[in-house]
Amino acid sequence: MTLEELKQTEWYQGKPEVIKQAIELLPPIHLYKFKDSGKQCYIISIEEPDSGKIEDITFTVQKTGIGGPMAEMGLGELDIHDVFGVKISDLEPWE
Numbered sequence: 001m002t003l004e005e006l007k008q009t010e011w012y013q014g015k016p017e018v019i020k021q022a023i024e025l026l027p028p029i030h031l032y033k034f035k036d037s038g039k040q041c042y043i044i045s046i047e048e049p050d051s052g053k054i055e056d057i058t059f060t061v062q063k064t065g066i067g068g069p070m071a072e073m074g075l076g077e078l079d080i081h082d083v084f085g086v087k088i089s090d091l092e093p094w095e
Helices: 003-007 015-023 070-071
Strands: 029-035 040-047 058-063 084-085 091-093
Touching: 003 029, 003 084, 040 084
Parallel strands: none
Antiparallel strands: 029 040, 029 091, 040 058, 058 084
């Protein structure tokens, strides 16, 4: 699914404007990594902030076990779990 296809869904259409802005920046159809650790993750959910500001949005993501020091040691499978409260500024596209 592309971002343009996602925008046509009823799910997207029903979201508040601040969530749509976050989806524009970090579409939940791509893989991401944590800027600080390089660990790969994908977005599970987006939490609308009480402030209504995009910089206060948080994500729940699931780590895939790829990237970061644990994966380099061959222990990536131990690092698969959900993380909540991830700020928009903590993630960047996985390349």
